[in-house]
Amino acid sequence: MVHIGLMFIGFVLILLAYLVGIEKLTWLLSGFNQRRVRDNEKLARIVGVYNLLVGIVLVILSFLFSDSSEEAGIGLALSIVALGYVLLAIYVHATMVDK
Structure with a gap:
């Protein structure tokens, strides 16, 4: 069996990684004022990579924590x-944020 909740969260994070990391849709990130961020490109890359890694780990864990x-x-x-x-x-x- 597969833990559906973890798998769903993992796939949502992988989708978010694509939207933020590749498409550069940093407006999806809550709590960040885009006008105050010095380098939107770097922000998108960092958050995209982290979301991708976490998403992949959660999908893998969904198979390990099945019951x-x-x-x-x-x-x-x-x-x-x-x-x-x-x-x-x-x-x-x-x-990365101006004070």
């Missing part, structure tokens, strides 16, 4: 992903 008895592993994986997004937002705000 509901492994919800602790799913919670840990999603917590690590959330921490990664927080660290990514801190990095982008510190290095």
